[in-house]
Amino acid sequence: MRHTTPSATRDLLLIIGSGPAPMQQYLLERAAADYPLLLIEDQPLTWQRPYVVDHEVVADPTDPVALCAAADALAARWPLAGVLTWSENHVLSTARLAERLGLSGNPPRAALAARDKALGQQCFAAAGVPAAASTWVHSLDAAASAAERVGYPVVLKPASHTGSIGVTRVDTIGDLPRSWDIATAAVAHQGPEGQGALLQEYLDGPEVSVETVTYQGTTTAVALTRKTLGFAPHFLATAHSVTAEDPLLQTVAPLAAQALKALGITDGVSHVEMRFTVTGPRVIEVNARLAGDRIGDLVLRATGVDLPRAAAAIACGNAPDLQPTKRCSAAIGMLYPPADGVVTTRHLTPGSTDEEEFHWLCDIGDHVTRTPSTTTPNNTRAGFAIVTGPTVGQAQQRLADALARAEIEVQPAATPVA
Template identity: 50%
Template sequence: MPDTAQSLIIIVGGSDQLYREYSHEWIAAEYPIAVITAEPPTWQRRLIVDHEVADTRDSDSVRAAGRSLALRHRIAGVLTWDEFALVPTAALAADLGLSGNSISSMSASRDKATSRRKFAENGVPSAKSTPVDSLVAAAAAADHTGYPIVLKPASYAGAIGVIRVDTAEDLPAAWSFTTAGATGQGREGSGVLVEEYLAGPEISVECVTIEGRTTALAVVRKELGFAPYFEQLGQAVTAADPLLPEVAPVAAAAVQALGVREGVQHVEMRLTATGPRIIEVNSRIAGDLIGVLVRLATGLDLPRIAADIACGRTPELTPSEQKSAAIRMLYPTHSGVLTTREISGSPDLEYPWLERFRWEHAVGDNVILPPEGNLETARIGFMVVTADSQSQAYERLDLVEKRLVLQVSSDQDRDSESVPSVVAL
């Protein structure tokens, strides 16, 4: 093993700059980083000391890249926040003799059919779920489950291919939508699931697991839109959320049912009339800047916590802040060409609580909502604020949004004046 001055951590995948750069930055403040990415690094270069290019969805490719890095550096740990790289990262950790979750637990996390089975076996409240491979089988499963149902790919992420189906007449079109989405799903699961629709507010619980013991750190309140799809319009985190004592045991039971022993987990659930019920467990740091919200509201640094655990250190789990933080995603009300995107004045100077404001699309871009599009094609931008309470956070989001001018043209008004078009929470 090379004799280097300081060990480094390998990060596998997770190369989306807009939503993942902060994770690299926060870890780089403490650890030298090497990355394994599908393409040569670009924006990561200022934050890393080395890299390898590999197919981050393939265990053999990731293991070979990791072994090459290990020939040049002393490796302290491996980590990913890329949903599709969970199993290859577990394989690399085992290959290098490092701490990490088992391949079987990461496979169970990735394959939602296996997750549902393990939840049922361990008495974790979840949804009825039936794997199917044809429209005929889906119709039979839906009749047995009872409408409304949810169709989803077995091993995707980001709500791609997920749709609520209210009636049997809606099923054929919904089946086409989900199976189209399922073509890009991960290797750990296959086919489509017919699931019971869980009515009630959706939340997530951000958890940390060390040596098999899970601690719930924060609750994320979610805003969803564009039914029957499940697009996330925004999230809010409040330190010491009163829901935490109620949902923490359910989240911990779900993590443990999958055999997850360490790391950071993003546990999604619905607050139903019969109590909290699990949607799924993502065995990684959440997307959509939820890690930023958690740090702004509580002071807890999820990327640093995940890195500490991967490298065998004891992380800091005591909150140092008592605030609220919220993010709002900006969507058009219809698909079309973005013709105007402006924000009046200098709100970043006037509003010290406006932590981030970013555009995701430029004027002239097509913005496309589901079912033709997804979150990458639909979101125009986002804003993040802090406050003393969740209600104040939403008031502040409203203040910023009033200064926005967003216009999207569509086929029917392409020859006329563009119409204002933005979704508000």
């Protein structure tokens, strides 16, 4: 562990899990702009060191006993103002830790309802929230019976996973056994908050997410994220875009607030997923933490609202600053390998604008797969680009140009001999 002196005589913010640098370094950087940070991580620190005052390494931060012991050790050395996570797998343990320490945060029962998708759907139904009809299923036969009641197509998904891992669309009963195998393989790696799989009504229409901030029970819808999905029958994100003052935001804001209230969310930044159907917007699920895929960065670039700093403020019991200062558009696009195999070449032609950022997620010699995994959300991604533009059209054109300048070649994996 490392000890330094905070730059200001303030209480410190404890972060549970930092995540991978390309996607989540900005979160730690933005939180550190306002608060000296402590960190509980499952690996020795590398890129995190410039942002952290002190830390504890815990083999499994989801282990409540180990997590509490690490937090107690840090609290014995430093005064704590709050505790925060942006990791889906740590949402419930963080809520429990905040309650134990007497700090601000969502009630553990609300965090559990957000993590356990089956329980969350029960909360939506009880509160009359327009949402996808869902049934918890424990066997292939139960899934088949539920699908007949709901009507094909349906969606089969783990009850408490993340990153669209193990989520597939099932169009016919003939497709159900394969989807069941994918879902149950993912179930073995999901968090302990939910058990088994969820069979959900398929909602047809564009998918969006609402990035919200809730402070002392009052929710503000800050931005709308428009999503592009691919790799059917899977639901992998290929792009996200955020535009300041998106005209659809006010349409979905009341539904997002209703969904959060149904779960009992009282404080923090949340990511509410929904689809626009022919009958109007309907909720898919709620993530009681900052969105992944650099969506918080898109919000900052497009609107000027800093969601990581807002989350840090709320965790420390302070009101967040949600005043927009920008009016533009930002987008992120994912680069996928052309096939399963070993990366032999990767090259990026320099861009023509400063409003662009590109990161590789693979190195030469790495084995990459184009087929979605049941255990890892990002195994198929070779890299990603983020761009900003004054309008939606210009941002989309810059994104297309940036991705077109990235080249990756793969030596296909040998086909096994039957």
